[in-house]
Each structure stands twice: as C-alpha cells, then as structure tokens.
Amino acid sequence: MKHGGGQPVNAKLNEWIVEVDIHTLQKAMEAGEVSSLGLVELYLERIELYDHAIHAVLEINPDAKELARLLDEERQSQGSRGPLHGIPILLKDNIDTADRMHTSAGSVALANSVAAEDAFIVMQLRKAGAVLLGKVNMTEWANFMSAAMPSGYSSRGGQVWNPYGPGKFDVGGSSAGSGAAVAASFAAAAIGTETSGSIVNPAHHNSLVGLKPTVGLLSRTGIIPIAHSQDTPGPMTRTVADAAVLLSALTGTDARDAMSLASEGRGLQDYTSFLDAKGLQGARIGIPRWFYQNLNEEARLVAENAMKVLREQGADLIDPVSLPCEQQAAAWNIDVLRYEFKKDLNDYLAKLAASVPVHSLEEVIAFNRAHVDAALVYGQNMLIWSDETSGTLTETNYLESLHHYQKFTRAQGIDHVIAEHQLDALLFPCDEGEDIAARAGYPLLIVPAGYTAEGPMGVMFAAGAYSEPTLIKLAYAFEQATHYRRPPVL
Numbered sequence: 257m258k259h260g261g262g263q264p265v266n267a268k269l270n271e272w273i274v275e276v277d278i279h280t281l282q283k284a285m286e287a288g289e290v291s292s293l294g295l296v297e298l299y300l301e302r303i304e305l306y307d308h309a310i311h312a313v314l315e316i317n318p319d320a321k322e323l324a325r326l327l328d329e330e331r332q333s334q335g336s337r338g339p340l341h342g343i344p345i346l347l348k349d350n351i352d353t354a355d356r357m358h359t360s361a362g363s364v365a366l367a368n369s370v371a372a373e374d375a376f377i378v379m380q381l382r383k384a385g386a387v388l389l390g391k392v393n394m395t396e397w398a399n400f401m402s403a404a405m406p407s408g409y410s411s412r413g414g415q416v417w418n419p420y421g422p423g424k425f426d427v428g429g430s431s432a433g434s435g436a437a438v439a440a441s442f443a444a445a446a447i448g449t450e451t452s453g454s455i456v457n458p459a460h461h462n463s464l465v466g467l468k469p470t471v472g473l474l475s476r477t478g479i480i481p482i483a484h485s486q487d488t489p490g491p492m493t494r495t496v497a498d499a500a501v502l503l504s505a506l507t508g509t510d511a512r513d514a515m516s517l518a519s520e521g522r523g524l525q526d527y528t529s530f531l532d533a534k535g536l537q538g539a540r541i542g543i544p545r546w547f548y549q550n551l552n553e554e555a556r557l558v559a560e561n562a563m564k565v566l567r568e569q570g571a572d573l574i575d576p577v578s579l580p581c582e583q584q585a586a587a588w589n590i591d592v593l594r595y596e597f598k599k600d601l602n603d604y605l606a607k608l609a610a611s612v613p614v615h616s617l618e619e620v621i622a623f624n625r626a627h628v629d630a631a632l633v634y635g636q637n638m639l640i641w642s643d644e645t646s647g648t649l650t651e652t653n654y655l656e657s658l659h660h661y662q663k664f665t666r667a668q669g670i671d672h673v674i675a676e677h678q679l680d681a682l683l684f685p686c687d688e689g690e691d692i693a694a695r696a697g698y699p700l701l702i703v704p705a706g707y708t709a710e711g712p713m714g715v716m717f718a719a720g721a722y723s724e725p726t727l728i729k730l731a732y733a734f735e736q737a738t739h740y741r742r743p744p745v746l
C-alpha cells in the first residue's frame with residue numbers, strides 16, 4: 257500500500273481512503289505505508305472525481321502538498337507530533353487562515369478577502385500537525401442573510417448537495433460543505449461552526465458525528481460571527497473517536513475571547529480517554545418526548561430502535577421527562593442573534609484589509625445591491641433587519657431577551673431536567689432540541705442512527721456545560737454497538 261512523493265494514485269489506495277479514520281491513517285503513516293503527501297493526493301483525486309456533483313469544496317489550499325511534504329520530513333527526522341500529524345482537514349469558509357486561501361462566509365463581497373492572522377483554532381490545528389487541505393462551502397453568512405435562502409447555498413460557491421442523494425435529500429446548514437465533504441471522504445474530517453444547529457443539522461443529514469462544544473470551550477477569534485453568545489466551532493467527522501481527537505487539539509484558552517477565558521481550566525488535552533465501548537452501562541438517559549411528537553413513522557421507528565440499543569447496552573432510560581421551557585421554545589424569537597450579528601460582524605469586517613470592498617454590515621448590504629445578479633438570488637432581508645439595530649448591544653429588548661433565553665434554557669431547561677431526574681444526558685431525535693442547547697451555550701453530540709426515505713438520520717446526546725466527556729462516552733458506546741454509518745454511493 258505504498259504511496260507518496262508524487263507517485264500515481266493506485267486503485268487499492270483510492271478504495272482504502274473511503275471512510276478511513278484518523279487512527280488508521282496515523283498507523284499507516286507510522287508504518288510507512290502511506291505519507292501525508294500521499295493522503296493529500298488521494299483526497300484531491302476524490303475531490304476532482306466527485307465534487308462536481310456535490311459542490312462542497314470552495315478552494316484547495318495551494319500549499320497543501322508542500323505542508324504535507326514538510327510534515328513527512330519532520331516525521332522522519334523528529335517523529336510525530338501526535339494524532340493529527342499529517343492529517344488532511346477541511347475548514348468551513350468562515351474560519352480565517354493566514355495563507356493563500358480566502359475567508360468569505362460564502363459571500364461574493366469577501367471572495368478576495370485573505371486573513372491577516374490565523375483563527376485561534378487554526379493555530380491549534382497547525383500546532384498539532386494537521387494539513388489544511390482547503391475551504392468548504394457554507395450557507396452564506398451562516399444562514400443569517402435571507403429567510404428564503406436554502407441550506408447550503410452561497411453566492412460565492414453555489415449550492416452544496418447531499419452526497420446521499422444530490423437534489424433529493426436536504427444537505428443541512430450552515431456547515432453544509434463540511435458535512436457533505438466529510439460524508440464523501442474528501443478529507444479525514446472538517447471543522448464546522450454552529451450558532452443554532454449548524455453543526456448538528458448537517459451531521460444529521462449526512463450520517464456524521466457532529467460535536468457542538470460548550471460555548472467558549474473553543475475560541476471563536478478569527479471566525480466570521482453571527483452571535484458571540486452562541487457561536488462555536490466544532491468537529492464534523494465520520495466517527496466519535498475522530499471527533500474526540502479533534503476536540504483535544506482545538507481546546508485552549510484565548511485571551512482575545514472573553515468566553516474562552518471564562519472556560520479556563522475546563523478544557524482537556526485528551527478527550528479520547530472517554531472512548532468507552534461500555535460507556536452506556538448504568539447511564540441514566542432522559543427521553544424528552546415533547547421533541548418526538550412530530551416525527552414521521554419511519555423516523556419514530558429509528559428513534560425507538562436507538563432507545564432499544566441504549567437499554568440493551570445497559571442504560572436506564574427515564575421516559576418521559578419534561579423540560580419546563582419546552583413548549584415555549586417554538587415561540588422564541590431570534591432577537592439576540594439579530595442584535596449581536598451587527599455588532600459582531602462590524603467588529604470583524606472593520607479589521608479587514610483596505611482592498612476588501614466591505615468593512616461594515618451596511619457596506620455589505622450596499623455591495624449586494626450593486627451586484628444584484630451575483631449576490632441577491634435569494635435577497636438579504638435578514639441582513640437589513642439586523643442593520644436596523646444600533647450595533648451597540650444597549651437595547652432593552654436585546655438585554656431582556658438574552659437574560660430570558662439563558663434563564664429558561666438552563667434553570668428551566670437542561671439543568672432543571674438533569675437535576676430533577678439525576679440524568680447523565682438527554683436523547684433527542686434528529687437535531688430536535690438544538691435551539692435550547694444553543695441558547696444555553698451547552699454541548700451537543702449527534703451520531704448516525706439509521707436511514708429513512710428522507711435520507712440519513714441521527715440521534716443526539718445533550719447535557720449541561722462542559723459535559724463533553726460524558727457525551728463522548730455515551731455516543732461512542734452507541735456507535736460501537738450499532739455502526740450504522742455507511743458511505744454514500746458516488
């Protein structure tokens with residue numbers, strides 16, 4: 257299985273790269289069976305062969321091969337840096353990289369914007385030895401541009417399609433490109449971002465593991481924002497083990513992110529120690545039935561089967577449980593996002609190079625109006641709506657909404673039900689309940705649970721702040737008992 261150094265890709269390796277996990281890639285490189293350069297070439301060949309039907313990858317890092325070659329030399333002379341040494345990773349297009357790639361949030365207004373500095377999490381990836389393979393498409397402005405815009409569309413990159421059924425199944429948003437690319441084995445893993453569902457939703461639709469961490473556990477510095485009270489990056493992978501590897505590399509306290517400072521001492525350097533195949537034994541898991549009521553029959557059966565697996569693996573299901581806030585959730589507005597978007601985006605845009613045509617939300621709106629055909633296929637009503645705010649975060653409505661959401665989703669939501677029933681976690685079907693966790697700033701971990709006529713389906717574990725070790729343990733045990741994920745036929 258020798259490959260690397262610019263040799264032609266052979267059929268055996270091209271088949272091997274599909275679904276391969278990070279641990280296996282690392283073992284193969286250590287054994288000299290493949291090089292990091294060889295992995296980059298394999299993934300690039302898959303992108304060239306198949307991405308024309310999926311549109312997940314916006315641009316390839318022109319330095320990817322050279323980065324891989326240098327990491328191969330370092331492995332030979334100094335040894336491996338760790339689990340991510342030489343591993344090709346894709347990044348969502350709202351994550352800054354100080355290289356020859358662009359960071360645009362999918363907008364043609366930022367199509368030529370090159371970041372002056374790496375995002376904090378990109379620095380962490382480089383330190384761990386990952387190869388930044390490229391940027392992937394996303395729903396433009398992280399789906400905060402237009403209520404009419406479909407998931408996975410951007411003016412810069414067009415429409416991302418679900419590899420399990422292009423044009424048939426929802427690809428999910430806004431980390432659509434991250435989800436589709438990892439599902440199609442275009443990289444070992446990808447980094448997405450979530451404000452409310454944007455990691456777990458595409459993971460659900462693409463039969464992936466999606467880990468949305470506690471807000472602040474991972475720095476947001478250098479990421480084009482929606483709202484600082486809810487934004488977080490997170491890994492999108494094909495296995496729970498790979499998500500744990502990436503989370504371990506991405507954590508770190510960042511002085512430029514106040515919420516990162518608030519989480520100091522809560523992040524761990526190795527989340528793989530929680531990968532326990534027997535992790536469901538004795539676990540207490542609550543079933544919030546209010547979130548199951550709108551499932552169709554197929555999805556209901558998938559969810560019930562997941563519960564059956566949990567019981568068989570030794571979990572104690574408390575069924576049903578109720579969150580005091582659950583019936584209010586459907587009526588919640590998005591005022592917090594509306595107010596924070598203008599302030600946070602203006603702060604980001606103001607720091608961009610003078611050559612970039614926009615440096616404020618107002619200028620983005622004006623640019624789009626001046627380039628209607630390219631920029632406004634679906635309009636920009638949400639951008640305009642946000643720009644109507646002061647941008648100072650002093651409005652009473654904003655302050656009251658922020659307090660209301662955090663109070664109800666924590667003390668009358670996730671914290672309440674977990675304390676009431678002494679639970680380890682809650683189990684949600686699909687990505688139901690993501691909005692409560694998003695407003696609370698709490699973590700979610702979704703894992704493949706089966707397939708329906710509407711495409712792949714996941715189930716999601718949720719718990720309180722900094723409960724990532726518990727969620728990883730539970731999700732890993734479920735994954736190892738089922739192995740539901742299967743690759744799409746491209």
